[in-house]
Amino acid sequence: MPLHDTSYQHWDGVHLGLWRRRWVIARNGLAAALQNKWMRNLVVLCWFGGLAMIAMLFVVGQLLVADSVIVQWVGNLNPQLQVFARMFTTWLEQHPEISVRTTQDVLFCFFGIFLMPVSIFALGMAMPVFITRDLGSNAIIIYSSKAVSRGDYLMGKFAAAFGVLVLTWLGPVCTAWLVGNLLAPDWSFFWHARVPLCHTLIFGLSSMCILSVLALGVSAVSPKEKTTIGLWYTAWILGGVVVPIATQTQPWLRHLSFNFNIDQIALGVFQLGDDLKIAQDNLPIFGSMLSNIRPDTMAALTAPATGGSVVALLLMAALAALVVRKRVKPE
Amino acid sequence: MPSPWVVPNLRLNMPTAPVIETQALTKVFGPQRALDGVNLTVAPGAIGLLGPNGAGKSTFMKCLLQLQPITSGSAKLLGREVGREGREIRKRVGYTPEQDCHIPGMAGCEYVTYCAQLCGLPFQAARQRAHEMLDFVGMGQERYRKADTYSTGMRQRLKLAQAIVHDPEIVFLDEPTNGLDPKGQAQILELVQSLWKTYGITVVVSSHLLQDVDKICEQIIIIARGRVLVHDTLENLKARKRGAAEVVMSARHLDLQAACARRSWPCEVLPNGHLKIEHQAESLNPLLTVLHELKLVPLEIIPSPNALEETFVQALEISHAAA
Numbered sequence: 001m002p003l004h005d006t007s008y009q010h011w012d013g014v015h016l017g018l019w020r021r022r023w024v025i026a027r028n029g030l031a032a033a034l035q036n037k038w039m040r041n042l043v044v045l046c047w048f049g050g051l052a053m054i055a056m057l058f059v060v061g062q063l064l065v066a067d068s069v070i071v072q073w074v075g076n077l078n079p080q081l082q083v084f085a086r087m088f089t090t091w092l093e094q095h096p097e098i099s100v101r102t103t104q105d106v107l108f109c110f111f112g113i114f115l116m117p118v119s120i121f122a123l124g125m126a127m128p129v130f131i132t133r134d135l136g137s138n139a140i141i142i143y144s145s146k147a148v149s150r151g152d153y154l155m156g157k158f159a160a161a162f163g164v165l166v167l168t169w170l171g172p173v174c175t176a177w178l179v180g181n182l183l184a185p186d187w188s189f190f191w192h193a194r195v196p197l198c199h200t201l202i203f204g205l206s207s208m209c210i211l212s213v214l215a216l217g218v219s220a221v222s223p224k225e226k227t228t229i230g231l232w233y234t235a236w237i238l239g240g241v242v243v244p245i246a247t248q249t250q251p252w253l254r255h256l257s258f259n260f261n262i263d264q265i266a267l268g269v270f271q272l273g274d275d276l277k278i279a280q281d282n283l284p285i286f287g288s289m290l291s292n293i294r295p296d297t298m299a300a301l302t303a304p305a306t307g308g309s310v311v312a313l314l315l316m317a318a319l320a321a322l323v324v325r326k327r328v329k330p331e
Numbered sequence: 332m333p334s335p336w337v338v339p340n341l342r343l344n345m346p347t348a349p350v351i352e353t354q355a356l357t358k359v360f361g362p363q364r365a366l367d368g369v370n371l372t373v374a375p376g377a378i379g380l381l382g383p384n385g386a387g388k389s390t391f392m393k394c395l396l397q398l399q400p401i402t403s404g405s406a407k408l409l410g411r412e413v414g415r416e417g418r419e420i421r422k423r424v425g426y427t428p429e430q431d432c433h434i435p436g437m438a439g440c441e442y443v444t445y446c447a448q449l450c451g452l453p454f455q456a457a458r459q460r461a462h463e464m465l466d467f468v469g470m471g472q473e474r475y476r477k478a479d480t481y482s483t484g485m486r487q488r489l490k491l492a493q494a495i496v497h498d499p500e501i502v503f504l505d506e507p508t509n510g511l512d513p514k515g516q517a518q519i520l521e522l523v524q525s526l527w528k529t530y531g532i533t534v535v536v537s538s539h540l541l542q543d544v545d546k547i548c549e550q551i552i553i554i555a556r557g558r559v560l561v562h563d564t565l566e567n568l569k570a571r572k573r574g575a576a577e578v579v580m581s582a583r584h585l586d587l588q589a590a591c592a593r594r595s596w597p598c599e600v601l602p603n604g605h606l607k608i609e610h611q612a613e614s615l616n617p618l619l620t621v622l623h624e625l626k627l628v629p630l631e632i633i634p635s636p637n638a639l640e641e642t643f644v645q646a647l648e649i650s651h652a653a654a
Contacts, residue, residue, distance in 0.1 A: 008467050008530045011460060011498040015422060015451030024448040032436060138432045142493065144398050145426035146449035147418045330398035 021148050025156025030163040033126035042122045043167045046115055050172030053111050057180025060103055063089045065185050100192035102275045104177070108200045109270035112173055113263060116207070119169040120259065123215045124232040126164050128225040130157050130216055131328060136223035144330035154216065154324060161212035170204040196270075203269040207262045210313045214258060217320020220327040254305070255312035264309035273302030348410060350375050350501050350533050351395065355404035358390050358557075365390040367557035368404065375501075377527040379544025379565075380537040382554040383647050388537040389429060391554065392503045396426055409500055422450060425494035425502035429509060429537075431486055433478035439485075440465060440474040443492045450497035457496070464492040468522060483510040487519055495526070501533040502526060508543055520547050541643050553642050561642045568639040574611040575635035576618055577601065583627055590621050605633070 033039055062070035063085065074085040092099045134140050143153045177197050181189045218232045239257025246253035254260050267273070351373040358366040365387045380388045393399040395408050397417045406413040411420050433442055440461050447457035465474045468488040473481070478489060487507060494502050504523060508516040524547040526532040538544050544551060544565075551568055553560045561568070580587065587606060591598040594617075597609045610618045615634060622629060 008495070008526070009460075009463055010530070011452070011456070013452065013456055016448075016453055017451075018418070021449055021451055024445070028445060035436065133435050137435050138428070138430050139434045141398065141428050141430075142432045142434075142446065143449065145396055145421060145424070145428070146446060146497075147422040147451055148449055149418060330393070 015147075018148075018152065022152050022156045022159065025143075025148070025153060026159030026163060029129050029157055029160025030167075032129040033160065033164055036125055039122060039125050039164075042118060042125070046118055046122075046168040046172050047175075049111070049115055049118075050176045053107065053172070053176035054179045054183070056107060057104070057176065058183045060092075061180075061184035061186075061189065064092055096186075096188065097192050098278060100189055101195050102278050104180075104193045104196035105199060105270050105275045106272065108173060108177070108196050109203075109266055109272050111176070112169070112200060112203060112270075113266050115169045115172065116262060116266075117259070119165050120211065120236055122164055122168045123161065123211060124229055124236070126161070127215065127219050127228045127232050130161055130219035131324070132219050132223060132225050132228045135220065135327065136225070140328060141330045150328060150330075154328065157216055157219075158212050161215045162208055165208040165211060170200075170208060173200055173204060199270050203266050206269075207265060210262070210317050211258070213317040214320050217317075217323045220324045251305075252308065255308050258313065258316055261309035261313045261316075264304040264306055265313070267304035268306030268309075273304075276302075347375065349373060349407075350409055351535075352407040353395075353404065354406075356391075356394060356401060356406050357403045358387075358394055358399060359402045364557050366394065369554075369557070369559055371552065371559060371562060373550065373552070373562070375527075375533040376549045377524065377547055378533070378535045378550045378552065379548030380535055380552050380554065381541065381544050381643060382539065384539050386539075386554045387557040388539075388554055389505050390557075392426070392505060392535065392537060396421065396424060396503065422497070423500045425497070425499035427487075427490040427494045427502075427504050427507060429505040433481075433486065433489060435477075435479055437478055438475050439470060439478050439481070439489050439492075442478055442489065443474075443496050446493040447496040452497055460496050460498075461492070464496045465489075467495075468492045469518065484512070484515040487511060487515070491519070491522065495532070499532065501535065503535045503537070505537045506539070507536060508538070508540065516543070523547055541640065545639070551639060553639075555647075565639065568642070574613060575607060575609045576615060577605040577607050577633040577635075578618070578622075578629045579605050579631040579633070580627070580629050583625075586625055587621070587627060590625055594621070 034043070059070055062068040063074070065071065071089075074082060077085065088099075092103075134143070140153075144150065148156075174197075177193065177200065181193050184190075215232070218235070219228050221231060222228050236259060239259050243254045243257050243260045246256075349372045351371060353369050353371045356366055356369040356371075357364065367387075369391065380391065382388050390399060394401050395406055395413055397413055397420070401414065408420050409423055413420065434445070437445065440458075443461035443464060444454075444457045447460050448454060452460060462474075465488075468491050470485065470488050470492070473485060478486070481489060487510070491504070491507065494504070507519055507523060511519060520543060523534055523536060527534050527549075534547075536544055536548060549565055550562070551565055552562045578587065584600070584606060587608075588598050588600075591608055596611065599607050601607050608618060612618075615632060618632070
């Protein structure tokens with residue numbers, strides 16, 4: 001016999017609002033994704049990347065401090081690097097508004113692009129917890145019978161995918177920006193670094209929205225976990241294989257790769273070509289270093305195919321939305 | 332000691348307004364009419380939705396819950412228009428689907444807590460309610476195990492717990508005893524019965540098993556081929572009997588037939604050898620008197636089926652004829 005009252009009790013409390021219910025779905029999705037040990041390891045790896053970024057920003061900042069360890073360390077480098085470091089320091093001192101912006105733009109762009117594959121990989125691992133499992137277990141009908149609509153459900157799942165990307169991508173980048181500038185020798189670094197932050201947010205948020213929608217679309221393709229995970233990675237890898245081939249034959253085919261499209265958006269948002277040109281003008285030695293870069297790479301950096309990439313990503317997102325609309329039904 | 336937001340036991344005001352109102356409710360799947368102009372006004376209570384497989388019971392429930400869009404007609408649930416106030420309706424409604432519907436990887440108590448949160452309960456309240464409901468449905472420590480490992484009986488209990496965790500005013504149970512052994516069936520039916528009788532929650536039980544709804548329901552709706560054949564109280568349906576009985580005799584059939592003819596009672600010999608006698612009385616007394624007068628000892632007397640059984644059989648026949 002139970003020691004406590006096991007009879008039915010009526011509940012007379014206040015119901016929480018709709019956004020809280022959507023948040024519950026998102027939080028549950030994110031928690032389910034993080035139950036995977038490899039996913040947690042991946043998140044930690046991304047935050048180590050963030051730490052590396054902070055270290056780089058710290059080094060750049062310390063170049064302005066005359067008696068810092070970094071400056072002394074630079075003094076022991078080979079002559080060419082010493083010249084570069086001194087010119088860089090002079091540039092930072094004379095034009096901080098341009099130099100800080102340019103330096104951080106370049107760093108955040110490369111960092112963002114570096115973290116993107118890790119984030120895409122993480123999304124693949126989390127694929128089943130978005131929609132696949134709910135399709136496989138008929139749980140959609142449970143959501144539909146509660147006080148949430150299909151739109152609320154999808155918003156929650158979108159937020160879960162977005163949350164994975166925040167943990168593996170935007171979180172480390174934004175934290176690196178904040179901590180890196182806190183460690184800078186001057187508060188004005190925050191002001192000078194506002195444009196790189198805006199670029200990071202524009203690129204990060206737009207790419208994450210697109211990737212989240214794509215992830216939901218792939219996740220809704222099948223109720224089988226292996227199928228959706230396989231489909232996501234296959235699409236990613238095939239895209240990577242197609243790009244170098246298409247560059248030589250049919251350049252428009254490169255837009256079949258969502259990875260390529262996002263890279264192009266990064267280059268378009270950060271305007272890396274302009275930043276490199278500024279750096280080249282101000283650091284002559286940098287110019288000679290850039291001359292080693294292949295012309296086609298330089299052309300890709302200065303004139304990214306942003307328009308085509310945006311259109312291609314929007315088409316992919318529309319296709320994903322169509323799949324979700326067709327598949328996510330109570331029955 | 333209960334929290335201040337918990338109102339123990341009975342609802343003080345038992346609901347009286349109709350809980351379900353439909354007008355010409357129709358649902359079409361391609362060439363098939365799953366619901367064909369259903370008109371109903373259903374008062375609160377324990378309601379049995381009876382019919383053979385494929386009769387339209389589940390579709391009827393799903394249309395009311397907006398899990399299926401209505402093709403034509405209109406429906407109101409708890410006084411609110413279905414299709415316009417979906418979230419508000421579902422906040423006050425519980426539902427257990429026929430098939431399994433747990434979320435993989437979640438323990439039973441996590442799942443019920445999550446369902447409560449989806450209905451708008453704050454986390455603390457949701458967790459407390461989840462445990463209370465799991466106690467109520469009779470789940471012990473297995474609530475901490477992943478639902479993927481549950482037996483059919485446990486899953487049915489879990490489904491019931493998630494359906495009532497937010498304290499709904501009406502609960503729809505789609506084939507709640509499917510896959511259960513007789514003991515499990517009896518336990519689930521007892522729980523379901525208590526929801527209305529003790530706690531004032533209207534229960535709509537869909538089943539193709541007559542004995543299930545016969546045990547726990549006060550109102551019966553029999554559906555066949557998407558049409559409502561009957562909607563009445565169980566009491567009325569049982570009281571409505573045709574004055575007929577089947578008599579199983581070992582000998583002297585002709586004596587009994589002659590006695591019936593003298594009283595102008597139609598009598599026929601069925602293919603199984605039983606005598607079907609329409610004695611036209613509510614009780615068996617006149618027939619027993621005749622048997623007594625003739626000093627006949629029948630092997631068995633089978634009273635005529637009541638209207639509930641007859642209509643159910645009729646529904647089955649309609650369904651079979653259509654198949």
